[in-house]
Amino acid sequence: MWEAFKQWFHRWGSPKWFYERSLVWSFWLGWGAMILLPIGIVWGLAFAPQDYQQGNSFRIIYLHVPAAILAQSCYMIMAVAGFVSLVWRMKMADVVLKCAAPIGASFCFLALFTGAVWGKPTWGTWWEWDARLTAMLILLFLYFGVIALEAAIEDKITAGRAAAVLSLVGVVNIPIIKYSVEWWRTLHQPATFKLTEKPDMPVEMWAPLLVMVIGVYCFFGYSLFLRSRNEIIERERRTLWVRELLAKEGKV
Amino acid sequence: MTGQTPLLEAKNLQCERDDRILFENLSFSVDPGDVVQIEGPNGAGKTTLLKLLCGLAPLRQGELFWRGERMSQARPQFLSSLLYLGHKTGVKALLTPLENLRAWCAQREDVNEERMMAALETVGLAGYEYSPCNSLSAGQQRRAALARLHVSSAPLWVLDEAFTAIDKKGVAQLEALLREKANAGGAVILTTHHSLHLSGEVRRIQLGAAS
Amino acid sequence: MTGQTPLLEAKNLQCERDDRILFENLSFSVDPGDVVQIEGPNGAGKTTLLKLLCGLAPLRQGELFWRGERMSQARPQFLSSLLYLGHKTGVKALLTPLENLRAWCAQREDVNEERMMAALETVGLAGYEYSPCNSLSAGQQRRAALARLHVSSAPLWVLDEAFTAIDKKGVAQLEALLREKANAGGAVILTTHHSLHLSGEVRRIQLGAAS
Amino acid sequence: MLAFRRPQELANPLVFFVMAVSLFPLGVSPEKSFLAPAAAGVVWVASLLATLLSLDALFRADHEDGSLEQLTLAPQPLFILVLAKVFAHWLTTGLPLILLSPVLALMLHVDESLLGVLMLSLLVGTPVLSLIGAIGAALTVGLRVGGVLISLLVLPLYIPVLIFGTGMVQSAAAGMDYTATLAMLGAILALSLTLAPFAAAAALKISVSN
Amino acid sequence: MLAFRRPQELANPLVFFVMAVSLFPLGVSPEKSFLAPAAAGVVWVASLLATLLSLDALFRADHEDGSLEQLTLAPQPLFILVLAKVFAHWLTTGLPLILLSPVLALMLHVDESLLGVLMLSLLVGTPVLSLIGAIGAALTVGLRVGGVLISLLVLPLYIPVLIFGTGMVQSAAAGMDYTATLAMLGAILALSLTLAPFAAAAALKISVSN
Ligand code: HEM
Ligand SMILES: Nc1ncnc2c1ncn2[C@@H]1O[C@H](COP(=O)(O)OP(=O)(O)OP(=O)(O)O)[C@@H](O)[C@H]1O
Ligand SMILES: Nc1ncnc2c1ncn2[C@@H]1O[C@H](COP(=O)(O)OP(=O)(O)OP(=O)(O)O)[C@@H](O)[C@H]1O
Ligand SMILES: [Mg+2]
Numbered sequence A: 001m002w003e004a005f006k007q008w009f010h011r012w013g014s015p016k017w018f019y020e021r022s023l024v025w026s027f028w029l030g031w032g033a034m035i036l037l038p039i040g041i042v043w044g045l046a047f048a049p050q051d052y053q054q055g056n057s058f059r060i061i062y063l064h065v066p067a068a069i070l071a072q073s074c075y076m077i078m079a080v081a082g083f084v085s086l087v088w089r090m091k092m093a094d095v096v097l098k099c100a101a102p103i104g105a106s107f108c109f110l111a112l113f114t115g116a117v118w119g120k121p122t123w124g125t126w127w128e129w130d131a132r133l134t135a136m137l138i139l140l141f142l143y144f145g146v147i148a149l150e151a152a153i154e155d156k157i158t159a160g161r162a163a164a165v166l167s168l169v170g171v172v173n174i175p176i177i178k179y180s181v182e183w184w185r186t187l188h189q190p191a192t193f194k195l196t197e198k199p200d201m202p203v204e205m206w207a208p209l210l211v212m213v214i215g216v217y218c219f220f221g222y223s224l225f226l227r228s229r230n231e232i233i234e235r236e237r238r239t240l241w242v243r244e245l246l247a248k249e250g251k252v
Numbered sequence B, C: 001m002t003g004q005t006p007l008l009e010a011k012n013l014q015c016e017r018d019d020r021i022l023f024e025n026l027s028f029s030v031d032p033g034d035v036v037q038i039e040g041p042n043g044a045g046k047t048t049l050l051k052l053l054c055g056l057a058p059l060r061q062g063e064l065f066w067r068g069e070r071m072s073q074a075r076p077q078f079l080s081s082l083l084y085l086g087h088k089t090g091v092k093a094l095l096t097p098l099e100n101l102r103a104w105c106a107q108r109e110d111v112n113e114e115r116m117m118a119a120l121e122t123v124g125l126a127g128y129e130y131s132p133c134n135s136l137s138a139g140q141q142r143r144a145a146l147a148r149l150h151v152s153s154a155p156l157w158v159l160d161e162a163f164t165a166i167d168k169k170g171v172a173q174l175e176a177l178l179r180e181k182a183n184a185g186g187a188v189i190l191t192t193h194h195s196l197h198l199s200g201e202v203r204r205i206q207l208g209a210a211s
Numbered sequence D, E: 001m002l003a004f005r006r007p008q009e010l011a012n013p014l015v016f017f018v019m020a021v022s023l024f025p026l027g028v029s030p031e032k033s034f035l036a037p038a039a040a041g042v043v044w045v046a047s048l049l050a051t052l053l054s055l056d057a058l059f060r061a062d063h064e065d066g067s068l069e070q071l072t073l074a075p076q077p078l079f080i081l082v083l084a085k086v087f088a089h090w091l092t093t094g095l096p097l098i099l100l101s102p103v104l105a106l107m108l109h110v111d112e113s114l115l116g117v118l119m120l121s122l123l124v125g126t127p128v129l130s131l132i133g134a135i136g137a138a139l140t141v142g143l144r145v146g147g148v149l150i151s152l153l154v155l156p157l158y159i160p161v162l163i164f165g166t167g168m169v170q171s172a173a174a175g176m177d178y179t180a181t182l183a184m185l186g187a188i189l190a191l192s193l194t195l196a197p198f199a200a201a202a203a204l205k206i207s208v209s210n
């Protein structure tokens, strides 16, 4: 059992294996995103019922919440990759970390932006120095930090390991975002989706949200694989298999 | 290989930087009493090799053994038996030669003040013990670092271009010191572009295209 | 002194640092075609003398003349006829050798890209033109600075330890270049702890206690 | 074992601290009604920035002259050396700031009863700043992009410290119990004391090997 | 002729600026009634500090790798080279700050009508900061005491700029005429533009010859 796990784990470390498999995965994830996102958006924006307090402005939730959730998950993924990279020196972990950072940063920005847009009608201000909002802003800065550090270091392996340390250190911020709404009395809503309870929103409202969240995850996976594949080719360009591959593609 | 386990053994080292392969399948061993000179033109990878040996650069391929044990296990013992002097010597410009030596010794060997003063005198810094290093000449700053050799009991010395900026008399003195070290059972790995005038044998490892 | 006015003339230079007199009443002149080597052990004051000549250190006593004119008057002409390479070369670690050379030339001579590329090739940096200098070896970084010599038309070169970190082939090449320069009517003032193998005559100025 | 520093170097972050605090009434408004409530926050922000400024020097000189290589090759575990360096950094940066803060706070018309709380918050908070800062400094030490990249890496992690630190003083000012916030700060200190030296040591090894 | 810089280096003072401004509401008080009147001052103080931070790098790298010696030996007059360097510094530090200031000011709830004045004050003020800063940077470049000594030298000279700069915005906020203050700032700019390059060039020569 353990052996099998180890084998499986080590396969992930092989860029070649990853490159070959990720084509299939990214294909399915890409289609998932293509199908789920339009459904979610149309459903959320056009068919879901209005909120009795906020009217139509609440529909931003269908962008805001998926983006916010993803921004956090992405950082978690980076931290895990960082851990793997530092402990097992796995090349693929560096690649994933590097490729995930800009995606995460974009989603983080999107969450902040939609939050700000939403804040104007509901709280009467674009920005408020509330705990969750601040923590989210910190997350964005952490993303910038990782990206900047990656860019500042010439040597790819060194860059990957430095970024790994940073993303591990920054992971303390995630629980702060998550629990900020519970630890401090804030303007911001507490979580709707909990594993243990049923959401107190009507089904018609949260179902499209769920679709959006899954869709966004698919999109994230898709773009992560796409970017990683490019990065792998870039990094491994001198290995035999990449050269063979490029030669083959050149011919076709 | 003799029956005795070598001090340091390298197996199949490989190094590439920016797509250029500097060396491949490099294996050698260093025994007590050896003076090993790494040779090669500029950019051949001498510094890189020394850094690999000391663990200052990550070893991407190949294996290192210290007294027969894998380096990853033997690292603490290795570190306490090593003296490394690189292109940059770690001499603090604001401290005096004496303070520099003291700070260096504090992390390693237990050396009393007198020996430190004697070492500084030997390297020709008598009278400069209390001047801050940034008011010393280039060669005197290197000498402040070389003073460490005179107080060190580490069995392995790794010296990268130790003769830089040293005048002829200093070079001769240093060469004598290295030979003495080897005769006393230590080992020295060094690089230099000077021609070494060491009595006794010097093993050479050639890197890169011979020039 | 010949009938011709010397390029650079020094009269009664004196230098003391921290109460130590490095040299006194030092007078000499440098004519076109001269190669002058300043000699002396570490800390003798070679670097200090070169800096004095270039005006990088304040001249407290003595006088300097450039083509017969007092240095204070002739400074602009002097500067445009001077190439100085110190212990530190002014090679920017983040820029590539080519960019470094270009930035240096921009302040001085009008040199086209081809000559720069040719100069870099001559110093053995072909293939490294576009790597940032901090990823070059110690010797390669020095070579990036030495490339300036190959594009320079300045009549006076002042080189402080120009052979540092350069491999043997590089040293031979540089020696040839210096001789060529002198034959073409330029003048070179240099310090080095290597023994020079220059065809033709080298004038020596001895500083400090001979070693 | 610690590098001796010039007395002057010690004064520098302090000077910055004093100046940043005095700039505030000059740049914003010198009125008491305005300054008093802001004062604790201003003192905190200024000490944070002063620490930040001093971080760049923490390992940079060591890297440039090669001492860092010697440090990583020392037989002692690197994290202990890092801890010693951080402690020295705090002694020369954090401690003087704490000692000076009451004077500045009084200049900003802080209520005298709050001085103790302010100093206590700084006492627990500034070591955290030094510890976290060491990670940032270690990560950026090989890079010549100037010390400001450190800010980018470190400031996000400083923000919680800042919030709790000023929060403590604000609760005290409002007459509330501040032990919960103090406990929180203490927990952060304990956490960073146990983790930061390892992270910084790992980062240093990475930077040296570049 | 100017040293090319990495794009990243350009972003650094900016990042610091953003962070310093955002620290303020976090550390002090996030309420609009408090932030709005303080905002212009905070933006000014932050840009001043950001400039200060970036000064250290102005000549330091040049000094360490020997470029400064080469610069002083170049046939062109040194003050022209200094002026070029200062201009590059302003382009990479001052200008981005100005462009970003409205966003931050809005985050601090500044009245929209004041944004123009704020930017104008920064536009005239930040070149002065770069110019004066160059003198400080040139004086301290040989010394290894860390960049904070610069603060000590330069901040006193920055204070008038700060006072006039924020004064301009405050007059505008009070609905008064601010052209007199603007003229004053302009005069300071003219003065420092004519004198600072020479002073910095002289200071550089001194530092190099040490
Ligand atoms: C820039 C401002 C904002 C930021 C940075 C922000 C950030 C976040 C974050 C981090 C989450 C957590 C997602 C999760 O992990 O569960 C979230 C969820 C949510 N936000 Fe915001 N938000 C902002 C503004 C707003 C505004 C103005 C509203 C509406 C009044 C709002 C309503 C919600 C709702 C309803 C959720 C869903 C809670 C859940 O289901 O977990 N947010 N936001
Ligand atoms: N900045 C300084 N302040 C005070 N004294 C100095 C300074 N720089 C050098 N000295 C002293 O001047 C003397 C000569 O130094 P200089 O650098 O000229 O020697 P050098 O002949 O070039 O030696 P080397 O061969 O080591 O390069 C030395 O004794 C040194 O202590
Ligand atoms: N940090 C780095 N990043 C990428 N490449 C590097 C780095 N350092 C060195 N290299 C490359 O590695 C090669 C070997 O460098 P190294 O410093 O080992 O040479 P060396 O043999 O010590 O030369 P020298 O005689 O000039 O000291 C060079 O071609 C150089 O370009
Ligand atoms: Mg080398």
Ligand SMILES: [Mg+2]
Binding pocket: B137, B138, B139, C046, C047, C048, C087, C160
């Ligand atoms: Mg010298």
